[in-house]
Amino acid sequence: MHLFLTAPVLAAYVAARPDPSAIVDGQVAENCGWPSVVRMETPAGAAPCSGTLVHPYIVATAAHCVFYWDFARVVFGESDDAASFSTPIEFCEKNPDFPIDATTEAQWDNTDYAFCKLAQPVENVPIIPIAYGCELDAVEPGAEITVVGFGITQTMATDVGTKRFGDTVLTELDAGELVVESISCGGDSGGGYFMQLPGGELRQVGITSYG
Known part of the structure; x- marks a missing residue:
């Protein structure tokens, strides 16, 4: 296992900026929809x-x-009522460049990514590859992006915990940050940004950070 091999790729396209932290008016994921997107649970x-x-x-x-x-x-x-299974986390490591003394989310820049090592491998869930190399040429303003997460559907809502997805458009690529039309909300932080390449392949191109 090479823990940090994917870091340079995600570092380049990590901080996708809509509203911080359900997809607003998003669609509820069907059974087995976006299976690699998970809920991060505390003790x-x-x-x-x-x-x-x-x-x-x-x-x-x-x-x-x-x-x-x-x-x-x-x-x-897909939700609390439809959880397939859970897997313990052995440890988590955040990007060492993440500014823990930042006073605003804007100061996170493109450093807002982390990795968690699972206690055992998950072999029965299909993984969407991270965009790499020349595939990144397709990540440009105007590209259609699908945002997936477990957050609330609007400010002050309490419906966190259901997997939802929504489509948006990449409006800006700024110093390693993907800037999209606002769509995510509280609880979506850490979720995936996905896009379809010209050849039809699906790739992960970012991680939800803030808005």
Whole structure:
């Protein structure tokens, strides 16, 4: 297992900026929809963030999630009522360049990513590859992006914990940050940004950070 092999790729396209931390008016994921997107749970069962399985042992999420919360497990499935299974987390590591003394989210820049090592490999969930090399040429303003996460559907809502997805458009590529039309909300932090390449292949191109 090579824990940091994916880091340079995600570092280049990590901080996708809509509203911080359900997809606003998003669609509820069907059974087995976006199976690699997970809920990040604390020991008490709270799920303040999302994540994405990028390797049988590794879940990618946001650095601010790992900084603010101690996660115990990741949960695969579509909701609390339809959780397929959970897997314990062995440890999490945030990007060492993440500014823990930042006073505003804008100061996170493109440093807001982290990885969690699972206690055992997850071999039965299909993984969407991270865009790499010349595939990144397709990540440009105007590209259609699908955002997936477990957050609330609007400000002050309480419907966190259901996997939702929504489509948006990449409006700007700024110093390693993907800037999109606002769509995510509280609880989506750490979730995945996905896009379809010209050849039809699906790739992960970012991690939800803030808005």
